[in-house]
Amino acid sequence: MSELQTMRLDKWLWCARFYKTRSLAVEEIGKGRVTVNGQNAKASRDLRPGDTLVLRQGPIVRTVVVRGLMPGRGPATVAQGLYEETPDSLAERERLAEQRRLAPEPADTLTDGRPTKRDRRDIDRARGGEWNNRWSASID
Structure with a gap:
């Protein structure tokens, strides 16, 4: 920390490691996901110590x-x-992390995977015939 009085918002977000690159920070600011002191800001806005930022990183x-x-x-x-x-x-953030931890795993609801070749044939028979009967390329 130095004797700097002000700093660009995008550069500060990058320096504080909220975003991996300055261009990502600029993109998020442009989408309105970062506010300074309750107001939408531009990437070039000057930040000062004591300013309050609200930023969204995914669901957080x-x-x-x-x-x-x-x-x-x-x-x-x-x-x-x-x-x-x-x-x-x-x-x-702690409350949301606990909610995610307690949420059911979506993959647990899957009972069967992709149908096998045998399953597909059984499905075709149950539908009333072979797949080729649905499409007629011949002149009858």
Whole structure:
């Protein structure tokens, strides 16, 4: 953290390791998934320490307060010091993680896989004949 007073929003999101590249950060900001102090922002908006960001990463919504600015991307341990997540945001993320953990596995509802060749033949017989009878390419 240095003596920087302001920093571009997209660059800060990249430095704080919320997004892997600045272009991804710009894309998410453009989609309206990042707000600064309750207002939609542009990628070029200047951030200052004390600003509150609400950002969505997939199904997860995070609310963070900017604590510091850094001239470039650094180690993850340093990047974590650039922000502080609000207690409400942490509690909501924990609640959603618990919900996902307790949700049933979608694959458990599948009892049978893809039909075998024998199953397909049985299905065709039950429908009233062979597959070729449905399509007539000959002149009758």
